[in-house]
Structure formats: C-alpha cells, structure tokens
Amino acid sequence: MKNDLLNSLEDEAIYIMREVAGQFKNPVLLFSGGKDSITLVRLAQKAFAPGKIPFPLLHIDTGHNFPETIAFRDRLAKQLGADLIVRYVQDSIDQGKVVEETGAMASRNSLQTVTLLDAIEEFGFDACIGGARRDEEKARAKERVFSVRDAFGQWDEKRQRPELFDLLNGRIHPGENVRVFPISNWTELDVWKYIQREELEIPSIYFAHQREVFQLNGQLIPRSDFIDEVVQADIQTRWVRFRTVGDITCTAAVPSEANSLDSVIFEISQSKVSERGARLDDKRSEAAMEERKKAGYF
Amino acid sequence: MDLLKIATAGSVDDGKSTLIGRLMYEAGALKQDQLQHIEQKSRKSGYDYLDFSLATDGLLAEREQGITIDVSHIYFSTPSRRFVIADSPGHVEYTRNMITGASTANLSLILVDARKGITAQTRRHFYISCLLGIKQVVLCINKMDLVDYSESRFNEIVTAFSEMADQLCPKKLNITSIPVSALHGENIATNSELMPWYKEPALLPLLESVKTETNIEQDTVFQVQYVLRPKTNELHDYRAYLGKVRSGVLRTGDPVVVYPEGQETRVKQLEQYGERVEEVQAGVNCSVMLEGEFGISRGQILAGTTNRLQGLQQIKATICWMDNAVLTPGKVCWLQYGTQMVKAKIQQLNALVDTSTFESAENPEQFALNDIGEVSIQLASRLFVQPYLESRANGAFILIDNMSNTTAGVGFIR
Ligand SMILES: Nc1nc2c(ncn2[C@@H]2O[C@H](COP(=O)(O)OP(=O)(O)O)[C@@H](O)[C@H]2O)c(=O)[nH]1
Numbered sequence: 111m112k113n114d115l116l117n118s119l120e121d122e123a124i125y126i127m128r129e130v131a132g133q134f135k136n137p138v139l140l141f142s143g144g145k146d147s148i149t150l151v152r153l154a155q156k157a158f159a160p161g162k163i164p165f166p167l168l169h170i171d172t173g174h175n176f177p178e179t180i181a182f183r184d185r186l187a188k189q190l191g192a193d194l195i196v197r198y199v200q201d202s203i204d205q206g207k208v209v210e211e212t213g214a215m216a217s218r219n220s221l222q223t224v225t226l227l228d229a230i231e232e233f234g235f236d237a238c239i240g241g242a243r244r245d246e247e248k249a250r251a252k253e254r255v256f257s258v259r260d261a262f263g264q265w266d267e268k269r270q271r272p273e274l275f276d277l278l279n280g281r282i283h284p285g286e287n288v289r290v291f292p293i294s295n296w297t298e299l300d301v302w303k304y305i306q307r308e309e310l311e312i313p314s315i316y317f318a319h320q321r322e323v324f325q326l327n328g329q330l331i332p333r334s335d336f337i338d339e340v341v342q343a344d345i346q347t348r349w350v351r352f353r354t355v356g357d358i359t360c361t362a363a364v365p366s367e368a369n370s371l372d373s374v375i376f377e378i379s380q381s382k383v384s385e386r387g388a389r390l391d392d393k394r395s396e397a398a399m400e401e402r403k404k405a406g407y408f
Numbered sequence: 409m410d411l412l413k414i415a416t417a418g419s420v421d422d423g424k425s426t427l428i429g430r431l432m433y434e435a436g437a438l439k440q441d442q443l444q445h446i447e448q449k450s451r452k453s454g455y456d457y458l459d460f461s462l463a464t465d466g467l468l469a470e471r472e473q474g475i476t477i478d479v480s481h482i483y484f485s486t487p488s489r490r491f492v493i494a495d496s497p498g499h500v501e502y503t504r505n506m507i508t509g510a511s512t513a514n515l516s517l518i519l520v521d522a523r524k525g526i527t528a529q530t531r532r533h534f535y536i537s538c539l540l541g542i543k544q545v546v547l548c549i550n551k552m553d554l555v556d557y558s559e560s561r562f563n564e565i566v567t568a569f570s571e572m573a574d575q576l577c578p579k580k581l582n583i584t585s586i587p588v589s590a591l592h593g594e595n596i597a598t599n600s601e602l603m604p605w606y607k608e609p610a611l612l613p614l615l616e617s618v619k620t621e622t623n624i625e626q627d628t629v630f631q632v633q634y635v636l637r638p639k640t641n642e643l644h645d646y647r648a649y650l651g652k653v654r655s656g657v658l659r660t661g662d663p664v665v666v667y668p669e670g671q672e673t674r675v676k677q678l679e680q681y682g683e684r685v686e687e688v689q690a691g692v693n694c695s696v697m698l699e700g701e702f703g704i705s706r707g708q709i710l711a712g713t714t715n716r717l718q719g720l721q722q723i724k725a726t727i728c729w730m731d732n733a734v735l736t737p738g739k740v741c742w743l744q745y746g747t748q749m750v751k752a753k754i755q756q757l758n759a760l761v762d763t764s765t766f767e768s769a770e771n772p773e774q775f776a777l778n779d780i781g782e783v784s785i786q787l788a789s790r791l792f793v794q795p796y797l798e799s800r801a802n803g804a805f806i807l808i809d810n811m812s813n814t815t816a817g818v819g820f821i822r
Contacts, residue, residue, distance in 0.1 A: 114409060114410045114411075115409045115410060115411055115490050117692075118410075118411055118691075121652075121691065121692055121693050124681070124693050125633070125652055125693055128633040128634045128650050128651070128693070129633060129747070131633075131634050132633045132634045132706050132747060156681035156682065157650070157681070157693075158636060158650075159679075159681050159682025160638065160643060160646070160682045161636050161637075161638030161640075161643065161646075162638065162640075244481055244483075245483060269814070271814055271815040272504060272505075272508040272730055272815050272818075273508065273815075274507065274508055274511040274804070274806060274815075274818050275511045275512060275804055276512075276652075276746075277744055277746070277804070277805070277806045279744060279806060279808055279813070279814075279815045281742070281808055281813040282813060283813065295481075295483075295492070297483065
C-alpha cells in the first residue's frame with residue numbers, strides 16, 4: 111500500500127491544480143528548478159495526464175544561478191513538451207526598472223518581484239501557481255490556497271477570503287491575480303518522500319558534493335563570481351548539499367554527506383526525532399540547524 | 409500513516425495553548441531548541457513546572473491583534489498519524505474563524521476548565537461542531553489538578569455536557585470525555601496515576617486511534633472540475649471528465665445519471681492520473697469517460713442510480729455570515745457549490761440563532777458578521793444537493809459577494 115498521507119496530499123494538490131485550470135483563463139506555473147517547483151510540475155503533469163499541462167511554466171531568472179539548475183530546467187521543459195517562459199532580472203535592471211543592490215552580499219532576490227509583476231502584466235496571467243508551504247512560513251495562519259493580489263501584486267490581509275471545505279473562490283476583478291499554493295499543507299519531508307516515490311529527477315546540488323564555500327554569519331555560502339572577493343575569505347572545500355536552490359548569492363549550503371534520496375530523507379527526518387528520545391544531542395543534522403535558524407520565533 | 413484533522417476550541421485561559429504544547433511534546437514534535445527555550449523561560453518566570461504554552465507562542469500570539477486573526481494550523485506527527493490542529497481564537501466574535509478552521513475537521517476537541525464547567529462559550533463551540541456535522545467529539549476537562557482530581561466533579565461536567573448534547577444534537581455523536589491536567593501532563597500520553605478511576609485511554613493514544621469517517625458508504629456523487637480534451641494526434645477523440653468522487657465509490661461499468669439533464673449512461677473507463685483503474689473511492693480524484701456522447705461541462709454532476717438526486721431551485725439553509733457588510737433580505741450573490749456557480753437571491757431571513765442558548769429569534773431584519781441563522785434562498789438554476797447532515801460532502805456551499813468577490817458566507821443545506 112502506498113503512503114496514505116502522500117496520497118491524500120497529492121489528491122488535494124491535484125484538485126487545486128484542476129480548480130486553477132477550471133476557474134482561470136490564463137494561469138501560469140512559477141518554476142524555479144527547485145524541489146518544490148519540480149514537485150508542482152509533477153502534480154500538474156499527473157493532473158492533466160494523458161494531456162499536456164494546460165499552462166506555461168515561468169522562470170524568473172536572476173542571472174545568479176547554479177549552472178546545474180538551468181540545464182536541468184531546460185531539459186525538464188523539453189521532456190514535458192511544456193512552454194517555458196523565461197524573464198530576466200537583468201532586463202529589468204537594464205530597463206532601469208530596478209536598481210541593483212550594492213554591498214558585498216548584494217542579492218537579486220528582492221528584485222525578482224518586479225520582473226515577475228512585469229511578466230504577469232505582459233502575458234495577462236490571472237493565476238500564478240507557486241510552491242510555498244505553510245511549514246516554511248511563520249505566518250501560516252494567514253496563508254490561503256488561493257491568495258488574492260491586487261494589480262500591484264500586493265497582498266492585503268483584509269482581502270484574504272475564508273476558505274472552507276474544498277470550496278476555492280477564484281473570482282477576481284480585471285487586473286487582479288491569484289497566487290495559488292497547491293502544496294501548502296506539505297512539509298519539507300513530504301516533498302522529499304514524494305520525489306522519492308515518483309522517482310523524480312532533481313538537480314545534483316541537492317546531493318552531497320565537494321564545493322568551495324566560505325563562512326558568513328555562521329552559514330556556508332558557495333563561492334561564486336557574483337559575490338565581492340573581499341567577503342569570500344577563507345575559502346574551504348567541503349562536502350555540502352543545498353536544501354533550496356535559488357539565487358546563488360543567498361542560498362546557503364549545509365554540511366552533508368547525504369548522496370541519495372534515502373540519506374537525504376534520513377537526514378531530514380532525524381531532526382524530527384523527539385527530545386524525549388534524546389538522541390539529538392551532538393549529532394545535529396543540518397535540518398535541525400535550519401530549524402534553529404527559524405526558531406527565532408519560538 | 410494517515411491524517412487526522414482536529415479543530416480545537418476553548419475560551420481564553422482554559423489552557424488550550426498549554427494542552428497543544430503538551431501534546432506536541434508528548435508526541436516528540438518539539439525540537440531541542442524549542443524545549444530549551446521553554447525550560448529557560450519557565451525557570452526565569454520562577455515556575456516550578458514547564459510552561460508548554462510557550463511552544464505555540466509564535467503561532468498563537470497573533471490572536472492578540474484583533475479581528476484579522478483567523479486560523480492557525482499546527483502540524484505534528486507520531487509514527488502512526490499526522491495531526492493537523494486548526495486552532496481558532498476563542499472569542500465570541502470569531503465564529504467565522506472557528507467554522508473555517510473546523511470545516512474539514514474529523515474531530516473536535518472541546519476544552520473546559522474543571523472549575524468552571526460548561527460555559528456559554530462551550531455551548532457556542534459545541535453548536536458549531538454540530539453544525540459542521542463533526543461526529544467525533546473529545547471533551548477535555550482540564551485543570552483537574554485544581555479540583556483535586558475529583559471523579560465526582562468530572563462526572564458532573566460530563567453529565568451536563570451530555571444533557572446539552574441531547575438537547576442540540578439528537579443524532580448520534582461519538583463523545584469521549586477525558587479528565588486531564590495539561591500543565592502537569594496527566595492523562596495526556598499515558599494514564600494518570602492521580603486519577604486511577606479513569607480507565608479509558610489517555611488523550612494522545614485516543615487521538616492516535618480514533619477512526620476517521622469517510623463518505624464511502626454514501627450514494628455515489630462525482631462532480632466535474634474540468635473537461636480534458638487534449639486534441640493531439642494520438643489523443644484525437646479523447647474526452648474525459650476530471651473531478652473528485654465526493655461520496656460513495658465509482659466503478660467501471662457503473663450506471664450513472666448525468667445531472668441536471670437526467671440522462672442515464674455507464675462509466676466506460678476510469679483513469680487516475682493517466683492510468684486505468686477499476687474503482688475510485690470518495691475523496692479521490694479521477695478522470696471519467698462515459699458511454700455515449702454528452703456535452704458535459706464544469707459543475708455538472710454524475711451520480712449513482714440508487715437514489716435520484718433532487719434538483720432544487722429553492723433551498724433552505726443554515727448560514728454563517730462572514731462579511732463585514734450586513735446581510736438583508738433580497739441580496740443577490742453567487743453561490744458556489746463544489747465546482748458549480750449559480751446566481752442566488754437570499755429571499756428571507758427566517759431565524760437568527762443565539763449559539764450560546766440555542767434559542768432562535770424569528771424573522772430577523774439582518775445578519776451581521778458572525779451571525780448564524782436560517783434563510784430561504786432562490787436559485788437561478790437547479791442545484792443537486794443533499795441535506796448537509798446526511799452528507800457532509802454534498803450539502804455545503806459558499807456565498808460570494810457579486811461586487812467585492814469576497815467569500816461572504818457559508819451555508820449548510822437543511
Ligand atoms: N493548574 C493548571 N493550570 C493550567 C492547566 N492548563 C493550563 N493552565 C494555566 O492556565 C493559564 C492559561 O493557559 P493557556 O494555555 O495560556 O490558555 P489558552 O488561553 O486557552 O491558550 C496558564 O496560566 C496555564 O499555565 C492545568 O492543567 N492546570
């Protein structure tokens with residue numbers, strides 16, 4: 111028997127995908143090449159099988175990428191026969207719409223929003239499917255599966271609608287759009303287990319590999335050409351892996367030797383081991399470290 | 409591993425945060441750093457016990473900020489179950505949030521303070537739990553340490569609660585009452601030595617073992633979400649109806665009725681995510697192919713032939729009003745039933761319920777935010793619904809304001 115929990119999470123997510131196709135004229139799936147968006151793509155694929163995914167994929171490219179993920183992205187889109195739209199933060203910078211951050215650890219992460227909003231306007235997208243999960247957000251209370259944004263892409267909590275049963279209200283005014291989060295109720299571990307069950311390919315940087323990194327504020331940052339030489343002191347080569355992939359300048363690596371899905375899942379589930387069991391003392395896994403970062407609010 | 413969705417309710421200070429924190433602790437869901445934080449803070453405050461309400465601090469703190477706070481979802485697992493606790497703040501004005509949080513719950517966990525017993529707030533929570541048709545109710549009588557772990561006090565409250573339940577909800581509910589001390593961890597993970605008179609399972613083992621209800625036993629109803637017509641060379645004539653089996657079981661070869669027209673046909677083939685399957689159970693998505701040609705679209709229903717569904721253009725429902733603007737008779741709005749959208753007119757407000765006394769006032773002039781009552785609704789086209797208390801899957805709808813597009817109310821067919 112397959113994992114009941116994964117089945118019900120999958121069913122819920124696919125129901126949401128189909129609601130998007132049923133309720134909106136021009137949806138798009140936001141695709142970063144990371145594990146959450148790979149999961150979304152799989153769900154979309156299953157939702158409309160044997161047909162193709164009835165909406166395009168959109169990647170907002172910061173230009174500061176791990177080369178592995180870009181190659182991966184292009185291969186996947188080709189395999190699926192999906193439309194892949196790429197819009198570049200660099201273009202927004204060149205057009206003077208945004209100003210590049212300065213400073214040693216300048217990142218293009220926050221600039222992405224402008225490029226995204228431009229793309230939404232350019233194509234007239236009315237629904238953008240994203241991979242956010244409630245377990246990574248502090249303000250889960252207010253997360254909706256259908257989250258309404260005004261024409262400026264702004265989230266106004268007063269406009270968030272109560273969501274009851276499986277009744278998703280996607281009615282909007284012209285110019286507004288809805289962000290849709292089909293895997294809201296998944297945890298990081300659920301995503302990994304799903305990737306394993308579905309035998310999904312993921313970019314190699316999710317597995318342990320040797321990489322040049324430097325320490326900053328207790329985090330391991332990958333060496334790259336996009337970060338000021340000055341900060342990149344004390345470069346060491348270490349066994350690491352990434353838990354998320356995004357803009358290379360703000361994606362920290364974690365020390366790990368996990369080189370297979372099994373060992374990654376083991377690493378992550380280890381951090382869930384109870385304090386009662388008191389097995390967590392010195393061999394803290396990286397996931398627990400991540401939890402600690404988050405633990406600011408606990 | 410499966411999923412149990414719990415809706416919690418309790419008045420402020422009954423010990424809900426402490427109980428949830430304690431459950432997470434006993435389930436092994438608290439990380440070492442959270443635990444350290446709890447230890448340090450408890451010590452600093454001079455407590456001689458651990459204050460587990462701190463575990464949910466960050467999650468529940470927002471409740472203090474006013475009306476915008478709605479539902480917090482708290483996730484934790486034991487080896488056998490994933491628990492999702494939907495916690496809504498306990499104030500009177502939060503009816504809307506409580507209904508929202510509890511709408512998909514399998515179990516409702518009602519907390520009372522052993523010293524206070526059943527309060528107006530307990531009655532409100534229980535009313536909502538019944539309105540939502542939640543069959544599993546766990547009554548946690550907390551702070552037993554403050555009543556000397558007294559069996560007679562426990563029994564007194566249990567009796568009062570079941571009298572209330574009989575009055576409101578003659579339908580069979582599964583009510584389990586547990587005497588606990590959230591603060592001292594009594595009857596939470598294991599049976600308490602201080603209450604040897606209580607022989608039933610402690611709270612966590614109970615939550616791990618309660619049966620979740622499915623809609624499999626009911627008549628089969630499937631609603632179309634999306635019509636799949638890939639129109640590629642290989643799949644030129646492919647046409648499938650994508651949707652969810654809302655209740656019952658759908659099998660290949662089953663006779664079905666297509667609503668609203670009422671034609672009869674058979675299920676030619678069932679697929680799940682591109683693969684053929686023989687049967688699909690309630691709650692699961694599938695693709696349905698029918699014998700014969702039909703121009704079926706989103707919102708339409710395919711149902712079993714055992715009992716014909718009634719098409720209604722005039723419905724009576726209990727609604728909870730969720731909009732800041734008041735509801736007055738004559739209001740026109742959208743009604744969303746599953747994937748079907750129809751224009752609706754609220755013709756009449758028949759009764760307004762006081763959820764703490766269960767009494768109702770006839771013919772009120774308006775419903776304000778958080779009001780619950782009975783209304784008559786006229787529909788632009790027929791709706792194939794079932795009374796909510798007979799079918800949780802096929803008896804609820806939302807009302808959508810046709811100007812603001814916001815979800816303005818939720819309704820339960822009577
Ligand atoms: N004596 C005693 N006090 C408790 C118990 N459970 C909670 N409390 C206390 O009751 C107060 C309110 O608890 P809290 O969990 O914050 O209540 P909430 O407002 O319902 O979330 C706190 O001071 C708790 O320490 C219990 O079982 N026994």
